[in-house]
Amino acid sequence: MALQEALEPFLAAYASHNPMPVARFLDPIPPPQDPGRLYDFWRASSEDKILADVRYALQNGMPNRTSFDEVQGWVDIIACYWRAVDRILKAEQAQNQSKLSEKQMVDVYDAWKDLTSNFIKYISNGNLPHWTVFTLYFTANNLRKFAIKADEQLAKAKPVAFSAGFQDDIVDTNAKNEKLEEAARVFNRIYALCVGDRNPDMMSSRKWGVYCIANLQFKTYFKLKAISLSKNVVKSIDAQSDLPPFELYPASHRVTYKYYVGVLSFLQEDYAKAEAALMEAWNTCHAQSVRNKELILTYLVPCRLITQHNIPSAQLLNEYPHVRRLFGDLVSSIRKGDLSGFDKALAAGEPEFVRRRVFLTLERSRDIALRNLLRKVYLAEGYEDMKAGQTEKDRVRKSRIPISHFAAAFRMGTAGAGSGQAIDDDEVECLLANMIYKGLMKGYISRDHGIVVVNKKGAFPGTGV
Amino acid sequence: MSFPTSTVAWSQSPLQPPAFTAVPARTTLARPPPAPAEPTPPAKPQKVEWPPAVRDYVGRAFEEQNAIKGVSREDMTKKLKDVIGFYAERSQLDSLDWANYPLPQEILRDERAAARAQLGLDALMTSPNGIANMHVDTPHSKKRKSQDGDQLPLRAAEASIPPWRRTNLESRITYSGGPTEKRQKKNTIGDTFSKSDQADLDKRRQRFKNGKANQNPTPPWSSPRRDNDSEMSTAPCVGTNQNLEKSYFRLTAPPNPETVRPQHVLEKTLSLLTKKWREEKKYGYICNQFKSLRQDLTVQHIKNAFTVKVYEIHARIALETGDLGEYNQCQTQLKALYSQKLGGNPAEFTAYRILYFVYTCNKTDMNDLLAELTAADKTLPWIKHALDVRSSLALGNYHKFFKLYLAAENMGSYLMDMFIERERLHALANISRAYMTVALRFLTDELSFDNDDACREFLETHGAQHIIEEKADEQGRRTVRVKVKEAAGIFEGQRQAAFSKVDIKGQI
Structure with missing residues (x-):
């Protein structure tokens, strides 16, 4: 298969002006219905011929009105993609022979980073149409995956690094997710690329990519356990005054x-x-x-x-x-x-x-369980004796409850003495005090009398009693 | 300003002798402030009688037919001064074959050609400022052109011998060994300048210091600053120093083995330090010694049970004195060391980490730490204690917390001391909402004060003196009651203030 033929899906995808099909063309994983796609594409050219081959095919294949710069951009991007495919296939082959080295995963990552960087370059030059920023999103997402794999391989290869240079301490405290951190910086650039688009025409603005790139950054930061960095992204988005309305995304x-x-x-x-x-x-x-x-x-x-x-x-x-x-x-x-x-x-x-x-x-939320238990005790205490003129309806619940009753409830619930969960009376008081402090129970403790005096009305707010 | 390219090459060579020996050579590069109009060598301030050969050489340098296109007269004059100055300084003016020595403009031309060939595409090199920044940091080198001549060949000289060197010039130079040979000698680690050279250079440096007061005397440890870390040798060194004590100095260059102590010495150091700590408790001294101890371990790549022991002991001492910065550094190292299964007491230090995160209220790190713990870890007594501390506070169970406070082992109580006051305020805020009045003794017991007086003092220093009242009970015994309800607002305010400021210095 000649490269020209291999590029036909790209030309068709490009003609649709739809980011998804283009992203599918630049996918590092072959579709299930065509498992040999990457290999066929790879075989259609070679390291030294790829640039010329792609240029020839695109110059003839792309629509006539396409600018020279844009063609050049796609030539570079597809050539980068070909090189990435080359590294991917080599890594796959090595893996099949179970001699995958960390070097090869890093090669794949580097090649893919190259592809992403070229993509960014041509978009920020304004050579590619605005919708390609979503294609870039897919490319960047794959970069994230390759970075994670490369880091895994690197971690396997050398579990703990010695400190280099003249550190005072023995172990290198540098992070282990070197590649993913690098990828995170690439994503920052893409985010800036989207957010910084000054094109007044909102229909063809890259600002439409802001949220999906932000999401990519979140994913990366969570993986890196650098969650706090995500806050900066949120802050940055909150500070933008001219993003399209959120509900239109x-x-x-x-x-x-x-x-x-x-x-x-x-x-x-x-x-x-x-x-x-x-x-x-x-x-x-x-x-x-x-x-x-x-x-x-x-x-x-x-x-x-x-x-x-x-x-x-x-x-x-x-x-x-x-x-x-x-x-x-x-x-x-x-x-x-x-x-x-x-x-x-x-x-x-x-x-x-x-x-x-x-x-x-x-x-x-253990407090809620505790509250529910105490409420049961309260309900079980029953009512004060009826006074003259009172009806069944407005009887008043007992409001002075011995602490020992609550303690008994605790002890029924926990495993009892000797289990290590035994609970003494002072601890019961402490937990009751907590309930009151947190507003889950209304009343006060009278330590001298060993009772809890609960409010006559709304002893347990929000629970109907 | 430096003439023989090899002089500068020394400071560029990756295999350079330790930092301090390079300094004299460096200072030599600085031009003497009173730049003489005549090529007067600074080494001989007294009246000099120039040998005829030298005068002839100078004459030829200025002759019209010897001028080379592209080499300005200014540059040439400068080079000429450097050339003559260099040999005059070494009293070799008479021994050089001046008739066959290349003219300064020729040297410049060849150097530049070599530099171009060498540097070719290196973009940095196209900017003379870039070069200046890289190689020269003396305040005197302001002249751009002079740098062109002087600095470009620095690297070139290392790789290719300039053409004028290829003549049989070297054989005619009578001092022992040519510059090339000399450079190689310098390159061997530990071998420094010959005695006389060193003395000469020292004298010169002294002179320059006197001549120019505002010139910063560069401290020996910071002089050969390089931009590129990878150039530095990071291979383990093997120390030979036998002293038990050594002050800490931050390294900026490869360490000199003579100043580094091998492990068997360090082991003696450690026992000396622990003994001194027990007896004298001078933390400043101890911390400094431990830092140099750690540094010696690092530069020799010693990573074994002894390393773990050193870090553990330093961490404990830091905890005892409340030096959280050092403690955190040690803890970070220990975490990595434990992961390599080098022995030590991982359980003890895991417990400290838990308590530390309780102190800093760091939920994210606490969550990560909990994620690391295995079911087996959680049953180990110290870890279990720390986890119980954590959960008792999370649930507001101050009763349990203060019991655990009394039961803390090892250095755990030092860590808990850091947040005990905060938790007492928290408990008081709690109690003051739930009770009207309580006995002082109740607070003393619940909040684990040593005695009633300590408890009372705590209340008083936190602005709650007015709620304490003494009265006699029915039997006529005097009791002290605390009307906590009245101070609920005070305690709540102080609780919030105490939780809002958590000092996390040195945390990584």
């Missing part, structure tokens, strides 16, 4: 962006803001994308536990089995006021919760 950009903004606020413990952003993502999310909805719920559920002391309904959990698996036991323990059940569920889910960074937030 594609839903996919909006949902992901709001999701990340929500998660970021969640991690900064700004739960009110997190809830608002996550709700927006939830409401915009495509009904069929269960996976995304579950991701949103992973943060929205803990968030609502804190902000509204709300637990998800059984119906919602049934709709999303993953979420039920994650939070089901916890939620039912909270509902029942079952402290040891809560502790067990929390401990069982800890690895997963920690991985998703919700553990420290979920832990705080």
Whole structure:
């Protein structure tokens, strides 16, 4: 197959003025229906002929009105792509012989970075049409994947680096994600490319790429565990005055962006803001994308536990089995006021919760379980004796409850003496004091009399008693 | 300003002797401030009788027919001074064959040609300023043109011997060894200038210092600053120093093995330092010594159980004195060292990390740390203690927290001391909302004060003296009651203030 023939899909994709088909042409993974695509493309040329071959094919194949500079841009980009394919195939071959070296993965990454950089260059020169910025997004996303793979290989090759130069300390503290960090800087450039477009015609502005590139940056920063860097992106976007209206962006950009903004606020413990952003993502999310909805719920559920002391309904959990698996036991323990059940569920889910960074937030919902338990004690105390003129309807609940009653409830819930969970009376008081301090219970403790005096009205705000 | 290209080449050579020996050579490059109109060698301030050969040479240099296109007269004069100055300084004016020595303009031409060939495409080299920045940092080298002549060949000289060198010139130079040979001698590590040279240069340097007061005497450790780290030798060195004590100095050049102590000496150092710490408790001294100890380990690439021990001990001492900066440096290193399974006490230091994140309220790092812990880790006593501290605070269980405070082991109590006051305020804010009045003794017990007086003092220093009242109970015993409710606002305000400022110096 001659290169000319191999470039026909590109010419067709280009003619459609649609970023997706062009991105598909520049895909580093062959489509399932044509597994030999990369190999065929590679075989159509060679390292020393590729530039000339592509130039020849494009000069003849691209529409006549295409500017010289644009043709030149595509020639470079496709030649870079060919070189990247060359490295990819070599790495694949090495992997099949199980002698993949870190060098080869780095080669793939470098070649792909070259492709991305060329793409950026020609877009920022204004040689390529504005819609190619979305094609660039796909290229950049692949760069992210290659960077991660290259870092993995590098980490395997040399687990701990010696410090170079004249450091005072023995171990090099430089990060291990060298390539992904480098890729992050490339993404910064793309972001700047989008946000800095001064084209007054909004229809052909690169500003439409702002959110999808921001999302790419978020993904990268989360992977790099440099989450705080994401805040800068959010700040930068908030500071833009001339972006197109948010609701006009594609839903996919909006949902992901709001999701990340929500998660970021969640991690900064700004739960009110997190809830608002996550709700927006939830409401915009495509009904069929269960996976995304579950991701949103992973943060929205803990968030609502804190902000509204709300637990998800059984119906919602049934709709999303993953979420039920994650939070089901916890939620039912909270509902029942079952402290040891809560502790067990929390401990069982800890690895997963920690991985998703919700553990420290979920832990705080133990207060709700505790509140529910204390409320049960309160209800079990019953009513004051009826006074003259009172009816069944306006009977007053007992408001002076011995601390020992609460203590008994705690001890029923926990494993009892000798289990290491035994709880003494002072600790019971401490937990009661916490409830009062946090506003989950109204009243005060009278230590001298060993009782809790609860408010006659609204002893447990928001629970109907 | 420097004539024989090799002089400068020394300071460019990657295999340079340790930093301080290079300094004299460097200072030599600085032109003597009173630039003489006549080519008077600065080394001989007294009246000089120029040998006829030299005078002849100077005469030829200025002859019209010897002028070379592209070499300005100014440049040539400068070079001429340098050439004669160089040999005059070494008292070799008489021994040189001046009749066959290339004229300054010829030297310049050849140097430039060689430089062009060498540097070719190097973009940096096209800018004379770029070169100046790279090689020259003396305040005297302001003249662009003079740099053209002087600086360009620096690198070239290393690679290719200029044509005039290829004559049998070297054999006619009578001092021992030509410049080339001399340079090679310099390159061998540890071998420095010959004694007389060194003395001469020292004298010269002294003179220049006197002559120019505002000239910064460059400290020996910072002189050969290079732009490129990779040029520096980072290969492990093997120390030979036998002193137990050594002050810390930040390295900017490869260390001299003579100043580095080998491991068996360092082991003695460590036991000396721990003994001194126990007896004298002078942290400034101890910290300095530990830093030099760590540096010696690093430059020799010693990474074993002993390394771990050094860092652990330094970290503990830093905790004891509350030096969180050093502590964090050690902790970072230890984390990496433990990952290599070199022994030590990973559980102890993991526990410290947990407590430290409790102190800094760093949720992100705490989450990452929890993610690292295995189920087995969590059952280890010290780690479990630290985790319990964390969860008790997360749940507001101050009763449990203050019990754990009393049960802290190792250096854990030093770490907990850093946030105990904050947590006491937190607990007081809590109690003051939930109780009307409590006995002082209750607060003393709940907040783990040593005695009632300490508790009372704490309340008083936090502006709550007015809520303490003494009265006799029914049996006539005096008790002290605290009307906590009245100070709820005070405690809450102080709690918030205490949590808002967390000093995290040195944290990486």
